[in-house]
Amino acid sequence: MSTAAGGDGAWSAVLPNRYALALLAPLLAVLLALVVYPLGKLTVDSLTSGAGVGNYEAVLSSPAGRRALVTTILASVLVSVVAVALGGTLAWQIRVSSSRWLRGALWLAVLAPFWMGTVVKNYAIVILLSAEGPLDRALQTLGLGPVSWLYTSTAVAIGMVYTMVPYAAFALYGVFLGIDRSLLDAARGLGASRARAIAGVLLPLALPGLVAGGALVFAISLGFYVTPVLLGGAQAPFMASYIQDYIFTFYDYPIASAASVILLVVALAVLGVALALVGRGRLRRALA
Amino acid sequence: MRDLIIGGAGRLGGRVSVALAALALLAGGAAIAGCGGSGKSGTTLTIGGWGGVIDEATQKAYLNQFDSQTGTKSQFVDAPGVQLARVEAQNAAHQVQWDAVDSLDGGSAFTLYAKGQLLPLPAAQRASFESELGAQKVTPFGFSHGSLGDVIVCNTEKMKSCPSDMAQFYDTKAFPQPRMFGGIEPIEAITTAEVAAGIPIAHTATTPVDVKAVLKTLEALKPYIKVFWQSGDQQQQIIRSGQVPLGIMWSDRAYQLISQGVKLKVVWAGGAYEPSYWAVVKSGHNAALASRLLTFIASHPRSQATWAEIVHDSVPNPRALGYLPASIASQLADNPVNLKQLATPNFTWYAQHSEELNTAYENFLRG
Numbered sequence: 001m002s003t004a005a006g007g008d009g010a011w012s013a014v015l016p017n018r019y020a021l022a023l024l025a026p027l028l029a030v031l032l033a034l035v036v037y038p039l040g041k042l043t044v045d046s047l048t049s050g051a052g053v054g055n056y057e058a059v060l061s062s063p064a065g066r067r068a069l070v071t072t073i074l075a076s077v078l079v080s081v082v083a084v085a086l087g088g089t090l091a092w093q094i095r096v097s098s099s100r101w102l103r104g105a106l107w108l109a110v111l112a113p114f115w116m117g118t119v120v121k122n123y124a125i126v127i128l129l130s131a132e133g134p135l136d137r138a139l140q141t142l143g144l145g146p147v148s149w150l151y152t153s154t155a156v157a158i159g160m161v162y163t164m165v166p167y168a169a170f171a172l173y174g175v176f177l178g179i180d181r182s183l184l185d186a187a188r189g190l191g192a193s194r195a196r197a198i199a200g201v202l203l204p205l206a207l208p209g210l211v212a213g214g215a216l217v218f219a220i221s222l223g224f225y226v227t228p229v230l231l232g233g234a235q236a237p238f239m240a241s242y243i244q245d246y247i248f249t250f251y252d253y254p255i256a257s258a259a260s261v262i263l264l265v266v267a268l269a270v271l272g273v274a275l276a277l278v279g280r281g282r283l284r285r286a287l288a
Numbered sequence: 289m290r291d292l293i294i295g296g297a298g299r300l301g302g303r304v305s306v307a308l309a310a311l312a313l314l315a316g317g318a319a320i321a322g323c324g325g326s327g328k329s330g331t332t333l334t335i336g337g338w339g340g341v342i343d344e345a346t347q348k349a350y351l352n353q354f355d356s357q358t359g360t361k362s363q364f365v366d367a368p369g370v371q372l373a374r375v376e377a378q379n380a381a382h383q384v385q386w387d388a389v390d391s392l393d394g395g396s397a398f399t400l401y402a403k404g405q406l407l408p409l410p411a412a413q414r415a416s417f418e419s420e421l422g423a424q425k426v427t428p429f430g431f432s433h434g435s436l437g438d439v440i441v442c443n444t445e446k447m448k449s450c451p452s453d454m455a456q457f458y459d460t461k462a463f464p465q466p467r468m469f470g471g472i473e474p475i476e477a478i479t480t481a482e483v484a485a486g487i488p489i490a491h492t493a494t495t496p497v498d499v500k501a502v503l504k505t506l507e508a509l510k511p512y513i514k515v516f517w518q519s520g521d522q523q524q525q526i527i528r529s530g531q532v533p534l535g536i537m538w539s540d541r542a543y544q545l546i547s548q549g550v551k552l553k554v555v556w557a558g559g560a561y562e563p564s565y566w567a568v569v570k571s572g573h574n575a576a577l578a579s580r581l582l583t584f585i586a587s588h589p590r591s592q593a594t595w596a597e598i599v600h601d602s603v604p605n606p607r608a609l610g611y612l613p614a615s616i617a618s619q620l621a622d623n624p625v626n627l628k629q630l631a632t633p634n635f636t637w638y639a640q641h642s643e644e645l646n647t648a649y650e651n652f653l654r655g
Contacts (some may be wrong), residue, residue, distance in 0.1 A: 062647065063655030130529040150516040150531055234471025234516035248370040249472065250646050251377075255584040 003123040003130045039264065046261045050254025059259045068242040068259075073266060075153070075238070076221035080168075080214045086161070087168025088210065092202075094169075095176040110169045113162060122230040125159050126150060129231070144271065155231040156238075160224055168213045175209025176218040208278045239263050332361045333574055333581065333582075336374060337391040339366035342434070342599060346390055349595035354584050360577060369472075369519075372396035375569060379405050387572040388581060391434030391564035391601075394635050395475045395642070398571050400567075401429045402639035407568040407575055417586050423455050425604040425622075430567035431586055435602040437539040437621040438476050438562055440555035446533035454558025454631075455534070458484035460512045468526050468535030469509070471516030474649035475642075479506040479560040479633040480504065480536060489558060489631035496637050506652055516653060527552070538562070540600045540627075543619045561621060561630035564601075596620065 015023070030257035046055055059065040094106045113121060128135055129150045139145035148267075149155045179202065187197040203210070234241070239259060246256035297324070303321070337343045343364045351362045365385070367374045371392050378384045389406075391399075400406045406429040409417065409483055417426045425432045440457050442450035447465065451457040457467075481502040482492050513534050517523045523537040524545055537587040542554050566585060568578040592603035593611035602622040609617045621630065638645060 062651060064650045064653070067655055126529070131531050133529070141517065148531070150529075229518055230522070233514075235513075235653050236519040242650075242654065245650060248373045250643070251373045252643075 004204075042257050043261050043264075046254065049257070055258035056252045056262065058255055059262060064237065065242060065259065068237040068239045069262065071153075071237045072222060072239040072263070075157060075160065076218045078157060079164055079221045080218040082157075082161050083164040083217045084172070084210055087165045087170075087213065088172045088206070090165070091169045091173040091176055094173060096181065103208070110166050113166050114254040118226050119230070122159055122227055124128065125162065125231060126157070127258075129155050129158070150231065151233045153232065153236075156228050156236055159227040159231045160221055163224075163227065164217045164221060168217050169212035171216055172206065172209050175206050175213075179205050202246035211274045211278045215271055218270050222263050222267055234268045302431065330359060330361060331574055331577060332363055333577055334385055334387050334572075335362060335364050336371045336386045336392070336569070338368045338390065339364070339365050340368075342391065345595045345598035348598070349376065349591045350581070350585050350588070352631040353588075353591070354581055357584075358577065358580065362581075369393075369400055372400060374404075375400055379570075379571070384569060384571040385573075386569045387574045388566065388568050388578040390566060392567060393473065393639055394563045394565065394633065396472060397427070397567060398563045398635035398639040399642050403425070405570050406430070407570045407579070409589075410579075413579065416583070420586050421604040422606060425563075427565060428567040430582065432563035432602075432604050432622075433566045433585070433592075435561065435563040435604075435621045437556055437626060438470065438480060438536050438560040439539045439542055439560060440557075441527065441535055441542045441545075442553045442555065443527065443530075443533040443539050443551060444553050445551045446530070446579035451534070451555060452557060453555065454480050454483040455486075456472055457534075457555075457558075458509055460509065463534065464512065465534050466514035466532045467512055467515045468515045468517055468523065468532045468537070470536060471518050471653055473562075474645050475635065475638040476560040476562055477649065478502040478506070478645070479556065479631050481509075483558040483560075483631045483641075487631075489629070491501065493632040493634055495634060497634060497641070497645065499645060510652070539619065539621055543600065556626045556629040559630050561627065561632045563621075563632075591630060610632045 047053060049055075051058060056140075060069070090106055090110055094103050097103050097106070111199055116124070128132055129148075130136070131148045131150070132148065133150075135149070136145050136147055139147050149158075180232045183201050183205075184197050187201045188194070192200060225244060226243060228236035228238040232238075236254060239262075243256045243259045243263075246259065333341065335346075337346065343366065346364075347362075354360065355362050365374075371389055375384075375386065375389070378386065382395075392400075401408075408428050409426075409430065414428070415424060417431050421431055440451055440454065444450065447463075451459070451463055456462060475497075477491055478497060478499075480497070481514070482505075484490055485501065485505050487495055515526055517526060517535075517537070520538055520541045523535070523541050526532060527535065527537070527545055528550060536559070539554065539556075539559075542552060546552050546554070566582050567580065568575055572578060586605065589603075589605040589607035590611055592605050592608035596603045596608060596612055597616060600616060600619065602620040604622065606622075609620070609623060612620075619626070621627060
């Protein structure tokens with residue numbers, strides 16, 4: 001390592017390409033074997049097995065397939081917006097707070113969802129939202145109940161947001177670390193209100209991170225399965241449930257492949273839009 | 289009986305679980321290949337099972353004795369709720385690794401048999417099973433085992449009166465309360481609609497399904513269905529949390545709730561009979577040995593009683609009921625008192641029209 005760079009013997013942190021490639025080779029092999037090949041085969045299978053291109057027509061022409069796709073996209077958009085807003089607020093407070101205790105509490109709030117299993121996390125929300133659960137009782141005490149949110153789209157959205165807020169918070173915390181706080185102080189000093197300073201200085205600087213975080217949350221949200229089933233019931237029209245049914249219940253791989261490729265295309269399209277919005281360089285820096 | 293594992297390696301992360309299962313199957317296949325043919329000492333018999341308490345009950349009630357008598361080493365490959373997909377996948381890959389299926393649900397069993405993926409019973413064995421178990425429990429490919437009923441449940445603490453049969457369950461003017469309904473196994477779900485529409489329970493097993501008519505009946509009920517369940521634990525959670533006071537659920541799960549103190553009335557009248565089946569997988573490595581296992585199970589009513597006592601699902605041998613405590617025997621679908629009130633789905637029709645019904649039900653559910 002100490003003489004890794006060049007032939008002049010000077011130390012450099014940059015590895016020569018051949019060493020870097022050798023170190024990366026196992027990772028690239030795993031990527032090719034577990035990501036590129038399966039996705040490629042999935043795409044080929046969706047076009048060559050069963051009804052071929054007709055598999056896509058079958059998904060998009062069936063009421064269940066269409067509704068699942070629309071619901072999944074809309075829910076993912078909603079979750080992305082809310083998760084970025086909440087995660088961004090948390091991340092910013094962690095960035096600017098001078099209180100160790102507050103920062104610790106906020107980090108705990110961000111990390112707690114990561115420490116719980118998916119099923120445990122969702123059952124906690126089931127308990128919270130169920131009829132005669134804590135939330136229902138509290139609302140009844142205030143004269144606003146009874147309210148039964150379980151097995152509704154609202155419950156699914158709450159569950160997805162709770163899971164995705166940490167992803168958004170982590171993505172944005174890195175972005176906020178790179179923003180010079182004195183710029184906000186300067187804006188305030190020049191007479192800008194707090195809101196004006198945030199809108200005019202902070203948000204433009206954080207935009208690539210917001211877009212990158214939103215795209216990340218959106219792509220993950222597209223694949224949610226457990227949350228819609230546990231909080232929305234079997235009737236919740238999400239693509240993951242639709243695909244699962246066609247694989248395991250109906251054993252119709254061509255339809256399941258086509259539905260999966262449609263989801264993949266949607267995710268790639270959103271990434272493309274994110275790139276177009278903020279530019280490749282800024283997005284890469286935001287994700288770095 | 290038909291629990292779905294939500295999370296873990298079950299329904300969640302399907303591709304990962306398929307990959308892991310494939311590795312497990314390959315490992316199992318290597319073991320089988322190394323052990324030689326059927327009946328030899330040390331042969332490994334691979335059973336497509338449900339996992340958890342079902343595997344434990346099957347091991348304790350049947351396999352311990354069978355294995356020691358035959359020198360077999362039986363092993364489970366768990367595929368709860370997805371046995372059909374696994375058998376089809378093995379056939380598609382020309383790598384059939386399972387020898388038998390434990391309590392495979394009726395819709396899947398008849399579908400696999402229609403596709404030629406379950407071994408037909410030899411005539412002599414079928415006659416023997418019919419003599420031992422009764423003709424109603426025997427099919428061309430196996431015998432029922434682990435059966436239950438899709439029954440009406442009504443929370444008596446929340447309902448002043450309860451439906452007394454399936455027609456009343458579908459009567460939303462008399463019972464406008466929110467309810468739960470099956471989101472899986474379409475053939476059982478639509479059988480309740482047939483009964484509600486007036487088809488006598490004695491005829492459902494042989495009457496071709498009028499898909500449009502049953503969907504019309506279900507569409508009328510849908511606004512009153514608050515949640516469609518996907519698993520037994522979800523059924524229990526929905527009732528226990530007071531989410532709905534009324535619904536259709538599996539009989540074993542209903543009685544489990546009652547034993548936990550939930551005030552439930554169970555109504556069998558017009559419910560759907562949900563038989564599951566032991567069968568031998570065609571093209572398996574040890575078909576002859578698997579066939580011997582079926583004979584062993586069918587002819588051991590005491591062992592069946594042991595199994596039923598653990599799982600609280602029904603067993604086929606009528607003599608087994610006599611070995612069970614009355615409190616358990618009265619809860620089983622094959623108890624004549626309950627069985628005569630249940631409608632048997634037309635599985636033969638379903639095997640030929642599964643794609644049509646599955647797609648229609650998927651659109652009804654999520655469309």
